[in-house]
């Protein structure tokens with residue numbers, strides 16, 4: 001058996017409407033989700049027992065024990081494996097790094113041992129894990145279990161995180177209203193980036209206001225993105241603090257990422273085209289390495 005490398009792309013909530021709350025406290029969501037070309041990388045190799053090694057630029061503070069979602073995911077599918085996680089996404093940042101790692105570990109373990117992934121197993125690891133399993137544009141409802149694939153045009157973006165972790169439960173707790181309007185039942189046909197951006201302008205992230213209260217530096221991040229030439233929409237992803245700016249032209253997005261990176265060397269900044277990351281991830285799944 002050979003090792004498998006799996007890409008764990010960042011999840012971006014282009015819109016995130018909180019439309020209700022279940023009796024167990026979990027919130028009902030209506031969210032439009034895409035994936036970014038930046039992410040963590042896992043190598044799943046045959047091994048004795050189950051082990052995890054975490055390294056990379058964002059590894060500090062990330063648990064390397066059963067607190068790590070990648071290891072929990074691998075354990076859930078059973079079988080031995082040596083998992084190596086190259087951590088590139090900042091933690092607790094609203095782009096689902098831990099969930100993406102869990103989904104990637106499930107895919108890698110399935111490839112290594114020929115096991116099948118069960119959707120309920122994915123959901124048990126976290127509300128974001130089922131959507132990360134596909135890593136394709138999707139409308140997400142329920143608490144994260146109802147997934148409807150959508151066709152969206154690729155759109156250039158800059159992602160900015162101020163390197164302040166934000167607690168998802170703290171942001172949900174600070175939410176003022178839990179019964180906000182959903183997105184339209186039928187999404188319009190969105191065929192180009194300007195059309196997608198115009199539609200998103202009418203949508204919301206209902207967690208943005210409470211997150212700005214919990215972590216006011218998010219205001220600075222949004223202001224920095226809005227000031228960039230060609231940025232037509234700036235919004236927060238998930239429960240924050242990562243925000244994204246959308247651009248009609250990729251060159252403007254690249255220039256903006258460089259400018260913000262120079263002005264704020266302590267912030268995490270990434271640029272790229274949002275959309276379907278499975279096309280890039282799929283070849284890696286079948287590509288055995290050393």
Ligand SMILES: C[C@@](CO)(OP(=O)(O)O)[C@H](O)COP(=O)(O)OP(=O)(O)OC[C@H]1O[C@@H](n2ccc(N)nc2=O)[C@H](O)[C@@H]1O
Nearest residue numbers: 025026027094095096126127128143168169172238239240
């Ligand atoms: C808000 C979102 C939007 O995509 O993203 P992130 O900010 O985490 O990236 C997700 O719903 C987060 O999913 P995930 O981070 O997997 O959440 P979980 O581990 O299942 O739950 C963490 C905590 O968030 C709250 N929670 C989460 C999901 C949900 N639909 N309702 C909630 O109230 C609960 O307090 C829960 O205890």
Ligand SMILES: Nc1ncnc2c1ncn2[C@@H]1O[C@H](COP(=O)(O)OP(=O)(O)O)[C@@H](O)[C@H]1O
Nearest residue numbers: 067068069091092093094095096097098099101
């Ligand atoms: N593989 C992982 N990468 C990052 N954080 C992880 C991982 N596994 C578990 N965690 C824990 O999960 C929590 C949320 O992290 P993360 O998934 O990055 O948040 P978010 O979904 O807001 O981006 C953190 O407290 C972190 O310690």
